[in-house]
Amino acid sequence: xxxxxxxxxxxxxxxxxxxxxxxxxxxxxxxxxxxxxxxxxxxxxxxxxxxxxxxxxxxxxxxxxxxxxxxxxxxxxxxxxxxxxxxxxxxxxxxxxxxxxxxxxxxxxxxxxxxxxxxxxxxxxxxxxxxxxxxxxxxxxxxxxxxxxxxxxxxxxxxxxxxxxxxxxxxxxxxxxxxxxxxxxxxxxxxxxxxxxxxxxxxxxxxxxxxxxxxxxxxxxxxxxxxxxxxxxxxxxxxxxxxxxxxxxxxxxxxxxxxxxxxxxxxxxxxxxxxxxxxxxxxxxxxxxxxxxxxxxxxxxxxx
Amino acid sequence: xxxxxxxxxxxxxxxxxxxxxxxxxxxxxxxxxxxxxxxxxxxxxxxxxxxxxxxxxxxxxxxxxxxxxxxxxxxxxxxxxxxxxxxxxxxxxxxxxxxxxxxxxxxxxxxxxxxxxxxxxxxxxxxxxxxxxxxxxxxxxxxxxxxxxxxxxxxxxxxxxxxxxxxxxxxxxxxxxxxxxxxxxxxxxxxxxxxxxxxxxxxxxxxxxxxxxxxxxxxxxxxxxxxxxxxxxxxxxxxxxxxxxxxxxxxxxxxxxxxxxxxxxxxxxxxxxxxxxxxxxxxxxxxxxxxxxxxxxxxxxxxxxxxxxxxxxxxxxxxxxxxxxxxxxxxxxxxxxxxxxxxxxxxxxxxxxxxxxxxxxxxxxxxxxxxxxxxxxxxxxxxxxxxxxxxxxxxxxxxxxxxxxxxxxxxxxxxxxxxxxxxxxxxxxxxxxxxxxxxxxxxxxxxxxxxxxxxxxxxxxxxxxxxxxxxxxxxxxxxxxxxxxxxxxxxxxxxxxxxxxxxxxxxxxxxxxxxxxxxxxxxxxxxxxxxxxxxxxxxxxxxxxxxxxxxxxxxxx
Numbered sequence: 001x002x003x004x005x006x007x008x009x010x011x012x013x014x015x016x017x018x019x020x021x022x023x024x025x026x027x028x029x030x031x032x033x034x035x036x037x038x039x040x041x042x043x044x045x046x047x048x049x050x051x052x053x054x055x056x057x058x059x060x061x062x063x064x065x066x067x068x069x070x071x072x073x074x075x076x077x078x079x080x081x082x083x084x085x086x087x088x089x090x091x092x093x094x095x096x097x098x099x100x101x102x103x104x105x106x107x108x109x110x111x112x113x114x115x116x117x118x119x120x121x122x123x124x125x126x127x128x129x130x131x132x133x134x135x136x137x138x139x140x141x142x143x144x145x146x147x148x149x150x151x152x153x154x155x156x157x158x159x160x161x162x163x164x165x166x167x168x169x170x171x172x173x174x175x176x177x178x179x180x181x182x183x184x185x186x187x188x189x190x191x192x193x194x195x196x197x198x199x200x201x202x203x204x205x206x207x208x209x210x211x212x213x214x215x216x217x218x219x220x221x222x223x224x225x226x227x228x229x230x231x232x233x234x235x236x237x238x239x240x241x242x243x244x245x246x247x248x249x250x251x252x253x254x255x256x257x258x259x260x261x262x263x264x265x266x267x268x269x270x271x272x273x274x275x276x277x278x279x280x281x282x283x284x285x286x287x288x289x290x291x292x293x294x295x296x297x298x299x300x301x302x303x304x
Numbered sequence: 305x306x307x308x309x310x311x312x313x314x315x316x317x318x319x320x321x322x323x324x325x326x327x328x329x330x331x332x333x334x335x336x337x338x339x340x341x342x343x344x345x346x347x348x349x350x351x352x353x354x355x356x357x358x359x360x361x362x363x364x365x366x367x368x369x370x371x372x373x374x375x376x377x378x379x380x381x382x383x384x385x386x387x388x389x390x391x392x393x394x395x396x397x398x399x400x401x402x403x404x405x406x407x408x409x410x411x412x413x414x415x416x417x418x419x420x421x422x423x424x425x426x427x428x429x430x431x432x433x434x435x436x437x438x439x440x441x442x443x444x445x446x447x448x449x450x451x452x453x454x455x456x457x458x459x460x461x462x463x464x465x466x467x468x469x470x471x472x473x474x475x476x477x478x479x480x481x482x483x484x485x486x487x488x489x490x491x492x493x494x495x496x497x498x499x500x501x502x503x504x505x506x507x508x509x510x511x512x513x514x515x516x517x518x519x520x521x522x523x524x525x526x527x528x529x530x531x532x533x534x535x536x537x538x539x540x541x542x543x544x545x546x547x548x549x550x551x552x553x554x555x556x557x558x559x560x561x562x563x564x565x566x567x568x569x570x571x572x573x574x575x576x577x578x579x580x581x582x583x584x585x586x587x588x589x590x591x592x593x594x595x596x597x598x599x600x601x602x603x604x605x606x607x608x609x610x611x612x613x614x615x616x617x618x619x620x621x622x623x624x625x626x627x628x629x630x631x632x633x634x635x636x637x638x639x640x641x642x643x644x645x646x647x648x649x650x651x652x653x654x655x656x657x658x659x660x661x662x663x664x665x666x667x668x669x670x671x672x673x674x675x676x677x678x679x680x681x682x683x684x685x686x687x688x689x690x691x692x693x694x695x696x697x698x699x700x701x702x703x704x705x706x707x708x709x710x711x712x713x714x715x716x717x718x719x720x721x722x723x724x725x726x727x728x729x730x731x732x733x734x735x736x737x738x739x740x741x742x743x744x745x746x747x748x749x750x751x752x753x754x755x756x757x758x759x760x761x762x763x764x765x766x767x768x769x770x771x772x773x774x775x776x777x778x779x780x781x782x783x784x785x786x787x788x789x790x791x792x793x794x795x796x797x798x799x800x801x802x803x804x805x806x807x808x809x810x811x812x813x814x815x816x817x818x819x820x821x822x823x824x825x826x827x828x829x830x831x832x833x834x835x836x837x838x839x840x841x842x843x844x845x846x847x848x849x850x851x852x853x854x855x856x857x858x859x860x861x
Contacts, residue, residue, distance in 0.1 A: 101342040195343035224342075236336035239344040246347040247336050251365065257350035265346065 014111075014118055014157050022290040026123045026297045052085040091146050091186025092124040092131045093212065095178060096160070099137040099169040100241045101195055102219065109219040112285035113191045114160045116217055119293055120189055122153050132183070133159065136174035137166025146183065168241040171196045175206035188212040193219045197242055200268035207276045214278035215296075218269065219285050225262050228255055315384050322376045330369050371851045375844055382840040385424065394488055395446070396426045396829070397476060399469045400457075401493020402437030404794065404809050406513070407462035407598035414513035415492045416457045419443075422490050423450050426830055436472050436493075437463035438792040464599040464794035466769040466809060470496035470818060477503050488829065495818060502820035510823040521546035521593050522600035524573050524811040527765035528589075528607065531580065535635040536610050538584045538762075542566075542591055545574035545811065552594050555579070557587045557607075573811075584610035586760075588806055599794045603808035605765060612637040613757040616645035618654045621664050625732055625740040626749065633750050646757045652726075660723040660756035662749070667728045672716035677724040687717035695725075695751045699744035709737040725752040767810040768794045 059068060059079035067081040094117045102110040121131045125148065132146035133156060143159050144152075171194070178188070188210060196202040207214060223229050228250060231237075237246045248254060273280035281296050283289065296302055341347070400419045406412040423433055423444060433444040433453060444453045469491050477486045489508035496510075525543035532539075547553060555562040566577035582589070586609030593601040615636050622630070630636055630649065639645050648656035652665040676691045692698045692715070702713040711730075731739045739745055764773050768791045791797040791807035798804050 104340060104342055193342065195345060197343075197345070199345065227341075231339060231341075234336050235339045237339050237341045237344050237347055240340045240342060242344075244344045244348070246344045246351055248347050248351065249365070254350050258346050261346040261349035 014114055014161055015122075019115075019119070019290065020122060020153070023119045023122045023293075024126065026119075026294060026302070053082060054085045055083045056080040057083055089148055090124065090129040091184050092120060092129055093146065093178070093183065093186055093188045094121060094131065094133045095140070095174070095188060095190045095192075096133070096135050096163070097137065097169060097190070097192030097194075097219075098135045098163050098166040099192075100165055100167060101169065101193055103165040104240045105221075107285075109193060109221075109285045110163070110165075112283060112289055113217075113219050114163065115289040116283060116293055117189070117191050118153070118157055118160055119290055121156050125150050125153050125156075130186075131156065134178055135163055135166070136170075136178075138168050138170045138173065139166075140174040140177040146186075169193075169196045170202075172198065172202040172206045175203075175210060179206075179210045183212075185212055187215060189215045189217060191217040191219065194269060195241075197239075197244075200265060200272055203269070204272045204275075207272065207278070210276075214273075214276055215302075216269070216273050216278055216280045218280065218282045220282055221285055225259055227258065310384060315380070319377060319380055322380055323373050326369060326373055326376060330365065367854075368851075371847065371854075375847050375851070378840050378844040378847065382837055382844065386836045386840070393483070394430065394485060395481060396431040396490065397487045398422050398426070398431065398433040398490045398492065399436050399472055400433065400443065401467055401469050401491065402435050402460060402463050402465075403467040403494060404462055404464050404599040405467055405494035407600070408596075411493075411513045412460070412462050415511075416454075416460075418492050418511050418513060419457065420450070420453055422492070423453055426490075434472065435460065436467075436469050438465040438468075440468070440472055462598070464768065464809060465792055467494040467497055468769070469493060470498055470500055470820075473506065473508065473820070474500035474502050477506050490826075490829065491823075496820075497816070498819035499816040500820075504821055506821050507828075508821075508823055509826050509829060511826065520600070521596050522811050523591060523593065523603040523808065525576075525765075526591055526603040526605055526808055526810060528582075528605060528762070529764060530584070530608075530610070530762060534581070535612065536584050537581050538607060538610070540579040540582055540589065540605070541576060542579065543571060543574060543576045544593060547575060547593055550577060554592050554594065556590050556592075557582070562589075582607065584608045599809045600811070603794075603810060604806035605808065606763065606805050608760060608762040610635070610759075610762075613647055613753055613759065614639050614645045615753060616640070616642045616648045616650075616656075616659075618648070618650035620651050620654070621649060625734070625745065626664075629746045629749050633746065635750060636753060647753050649753070651729075656722075658722060660758070661725075662752055662756060663724055663726045664729040664732070665726050667711070667730045670726055670728065672714040673711065673728050673731060674715045675724075675726040676715070676717040677720040677722070677726065678717065679721070679723060680719045682717070684717055688715060690755070691715055691717070694755065696744050696747035699747065700739065700742050705737050705739060711737070723756050723758075725756060763805060765810065766791060766797060766805050766807045768792060768797075768807040770810075 056069065056072070057080065059081050063081050067083075069080050069082045072078070072080050096110075096113050096117045098110065102108055102113055117133065121133070124131045128148050128150075130146040130148045131144070131152065133143040134140050135143050143163070144156055169192070171190075171192070175190070194200070194203060194216070232250055234249045235247070237248055238244070239246075270280060272278070279296065279302070281293070283292050398419055400415055402412075406415055419433055423431060428450065429447045431444075432442060432446050435441045435443050435457075443456045444450065473489055473491070473496055476489070480486055486503065486506065489506070491508060491510045492513065494514075495512065522545050523542070524545050525541065528538045528540045530539075531537040542553075542555075544553060550566055550568065562579070562582070564579060564581060566579045569576045569578070584607050587607050589605045589607055591603045591605075596602070612635050615630065615638055617627070617630060617638055626649070630638060642648065642657055642659070645659060648654070648659050648661040650656055650661050650663055652663055652669055654661075654663075674691060674697065676687050678687055682690065697715065705711075706713045709730075731737055734740055766773065771790055794807050794809045796804035797807040
């Protein structure tokens with residue numbers, strides 16, 4: 001698919017100069033990133049040659065003599081090495097949902113989904129973190145392996161614009177597949193409407209084995225809770241992914257029960273996020289993405 | 305309340321059928337509109353929940369059903385043409401005036417519209433509609449479909465007759481039902497004529513389709529009388545209403561305009577013109593008010609043919625008082641040629657060549673003093689009446705004559721091949737009897753000769769809808785005096801001898817003014833002030849708007 005065609009389908013370009021400018025002041029901050037990372041700006045569990053003093057340890061042959069604390073040696077007569085906090089990168093794994101439901105409406109939700117993914121990628125790459133992109137629908141695929149570099153943002157944008165519509169949503173299978181990749185612990189951002197045929201339970205189960213911090217970005221619209229703004233009368237509703245059919249007459253009672261079901265879904269999603277210590281951002285796809293994303297970053301920082 | 309379109313049973317059956325049909329429509333499988341959505345997850349849950357709460361299949365839209373059922377019921381009720389309830393069981397009769405008064409200026413069309421409105425308004429099963437023209441005809445019988453009314457009225461036009469609604473009212477007011485009640489009447493047309501015996505409790509209302517301020521211009525009276533001075537001329541009296549000047553009307557004789565002068569007089573009804581010196585030569589006189597096209601604006605009169613009668617007088621009898629009378633009468637023209645004469649005056653044995661004759665016969669040859677011989681067209685009584693009345697024999701003093709002469713003065717009639725009037729020769733003897741001295745003698749002689757000549761009677765007027773004037777209702781015309789014989793419509797009226805006489809619509813002869821109880825307001829009749837139909841339609845419209853707004857507001861599927 002050409003970029004132009006993809007842009008038309010998404011309702012416009014994914015980003016521009018103004019977009020990058022908007023996300024420049026946002027920062028992802030990890031309390032302690034997993035060891036064995038690349039040198040970057042995040043605090044890590046590794047001891048190394050950072051600036052922040054962290055601990056002493058006895059000297060062992062082969063250690064760098066520059067790290068010996070000579071003051072302690074003169075006072076105690078023993079050789080200790082000063083250990084500093086190692087600054088490493090935070091791996092950010094972006095999992096945008098590309099299932100059919102995100103391509104249905106006009107403009108499609110996938111546009112907001114890809115924009116928020118790109119925004120987070122821009123933030124991460126801007127602070128030398130690594131970013132990988134793993135689109136999913138029925139299956140998880142690897143669009144971009146985790147890599148750092150500010151210049152990658154343009155490549156990523158182009159890659160994201162080339163994403164094709166997927167099939168059904170299968171959160172359980174996709175996230176387990178990602179989990180099985182054994183990637184270094186980092187921040188997993190799942191950008192989806194979370195309309196899995198198996199409901200929230202599928203997400204809950206999938207997140208059980210995931211050894212990453214999780215940020216759930218829910219792509220939603222006001223009409224999700226108030227379908228009567230777009231739907232009226234007697235309808236034969238067809239699920240755009242599964243093809244399941246429901247004959248519905250939009251009576252007030254039916255709409256009340258629908259809203260109750262939707263509210264339960266929202267509560268379930270929030271409960272899963274809380275239980276898994278995951279962040280949750282409900283992103284209204286009809287509004288600009290970056291301002292909503294900024295709300296997640298308190299004082300410009302989002303701590304992982 | 306009652307229904308104009310159908311019975312209550314039909315109404316309720318239709319209502320139940322409507323509700324049932326709408327109920328079935330609600331239960332029928334819905335024709336769903338296809339719609340793709342992101343997920344049916346929540347809809348599925350909502351539907352499952354609804355199914356779990358109902359034992360049987362859910363009635364889909366009770367509120368919508370109530371709305372549509374109410375709307376359909378209102379429309380069904382409106383279609384039933386409800387009107388104010390009439391439980392009295394009374395009968396109603398709508399009389400549509402078809403007289404000449406309804407001609408012109410759209411009056412009949414308006415009357416037809418009003419008749420239809422009344423037929424719809426009154427109980428159909430107890431209302432009949434009658435056309436009252438020259439004859440009375442039923443337009444719509446009780447219970448008959450109202451659609452027939454327009455069809456039957458379509459071909460109707462005002463007839464050249466006077467209003468007869470008063471006569472019909474009087475006749476039908478006596479037609480009482482089992483409860484002893486007379487029908488109630490609606491008269492649409494000209495004011496009914498009076499002069500009839502009408503019950504005091506007659507219930508009727510009147511609608512005049514004439515437009516407000518529409519001035520009536522019509523011929524009120526037209527008649528003639530023989531000129532007092534000239535035998536062969538007549539005088540005509542013409543009375544018009546709504547006409548102020550002689551220039552507004554014209555008069556012609558068999559198509560030729562009359563150029564004489566007219567004396568104008570004011571009367572209570574309008575103006576009267578007296579036209580003198582019109583030749584009595586059998587022509588037809590026509591009067592036309594300019595600008596009035598209906599029969600009310602024209603009238604016609606057949607003038608008598610009063611040319612002098614040619615009389616041959618046998619020289620043997622042409623002497624004495626008889627000769628004096630014959631020569632002095634300007635309506636007679638004496639001739640010496642029997643072939644020219646129409647009548648012969650002769651002795652008992654003189655041959656008149658088969659022509660009618662006045663004969664002087666000896667007393668010994670005839671039992672009666674006066675003997676009328678006719679050709680069989682009269683019975684004895686009519687013949688005697690003719691002789692007494694028309695000949696003027698009633699003017700002689702028969703008792704005095706009998707006493708002075710010692711004769712029995714009698715009158716008889718017989719039938720013969722020709723008309724003859726025979727009288728005793730002795731009656732002319734001044735020395736023996738005073739007959740020739742009486743004023744009746746020249747009258748008897750003159751009128752007898754005119755009768756013998758077969759002269760048509762002078763008809764002063766012939767008004768449609770009025771009894772025949774005397775000359776026409778006498779035995780001489782073949783019409784025995786009978787008040788029930790009359791010309792019903794204006795136009796040529798056939799006489800028994802095959803000739804025709806023009807009958808005119810004369811307001812002066814139309815009868816006296818209404819003398820019955822006053823008309824009631826139309827509101828006193830059912831449906832007068834309360835028509836449910838527009839209210840039902842308005843309510844249905846409001847209901848429709850409400851339903852529409854509820855639908856647009858998502859509160860109704």
